[in-house]
Amino acid sequence: MKIGILTIFPNFFDGVFQFGVVGQARKKSLLQIEIVDLREFAEDSHRTVDDRPYGGGAGMVMKPEPFFRAVESLTRAEQEAFHIALLSPSGAQFDQRKAKELSLKTRLLLLCGRYEGVDHRVAERLAHEEISIGDYVLSGGELAAAVVVDAVARLIPGVVGEGQSVLKDSFMEESLAHPQFTRPADFRGWRVPDVLLSGDHEAIRKWREEQALQQTRRRRPDLLTESNAAGEGEQS
Numbered sequence: 569m570k571i572g573i574l575t576i577f578p579n580f581f582d583g584v585f586q587f588g589v590v591g592q593a594r595k596k597s598l599l600q601i602e603i604v605d606l607r608e609f610a611e612d613s614h615r616t617v618d619d620r621p622y623g624g625g626a627g628m629v630m631k632p633e634p635f636f637r638a639v640e641s642l643t644r645a646e647q648e649a650f651h652i653a654l655l656s657p658s659g660a661q662f663d664q665r666k667a668k669e670l671s672l673k674t675r676l677l678l679l680c681g682r683y684e685g686v687d688h689r690v691a692e693r694l695a696h697e698e699i700s701i702g703d704y705v706l707s708g709g710e711l712a713a714a715v716v717v718d719a720v721a722r723l724i725p726g727v728v729g730e731g732q733s734v735l736k737d738s739f740m741e742e743s744l745a746h747p748q749f750t751r752p753a754d755f756r757g758w759r760v761p762d763v764l765l766s767g768d769h770e771a772i773r774k775w776r777e778e779q780a781l782q783q784t785r786r787r788r789p790d791l792l793t794e795s796n797a798a799g800e801g802e803q804s
């Protein structure tokens with residue numbers, strides 16, 4: 569998979585994709601990340617990428633031309649079309665389902681906005697979708713793009729070992745994760761639940777499932793399907 573990121577702060581990403589799962593994915597050549605400086609596609613010698621808003625108002629708006637020129641240039645260099653997403657607080661909420669959907673694309677291009685916003689023609693005529701990572705306003709799309717890349721990268725086949733980890737991620741669409749413990753079994757008098765030391769795999773599986781459901785009912789009931797929300801047999 570190839571992910572392009574179009575930004576006016578290319579150095580913002582210097583460290584962020586070197587570590588952990590994303591770093592591994594790049595090392596294994598399962599993921600290629602290309603950071604593109606939007607200013608390279610400005611039309612004037614000052615490399616201007618913003619202008620005052622029509623209709624007045626505070627702040628500056630990012631101009632459409634550099635975005636269109638950049639996308640056209642990147643597209644010419646590729647055999648396959650990019651799926652293009654604009655990071656914006658007005659976008660649809662990013663979640664595990666969307667991460668999975670994006671991980672199936674072979675070419676993904678993330679457009680980072682700044683200032684007070686981006687000319688609406690970029691969202692309407694260039695991007696295939698707008699993505700928000702949450703109901704808060706960041707000072708730009710770069711942090712949001714890094715979040716999207718991380719969540720997507722770990723779902724690319726072969727990036728996380730064939731074990732359970734990614735299966736649990738898909739479980740995350742409907743429920744929170746169960747609590748995890750490691751040694752020591754007794755830390756300052758706080759003991760690990762006996763069932764986890766029992767060696768009884770079926771009992772452990774059931775305990776984990778029930779714990780995950782209980783946590784989800786308490787903290788994120790919106791994630792639950794109807795049958796899980798009912799909470800039959802729950803002791804809390």
Ligand code: ADE
Pocket residue numbers: 655656657699700701702703704705706707708709712
């Ligand atoms: N840009 C500014 N705020 C954002 C958010 N919450 N999600 C995505 N992009 C953004």
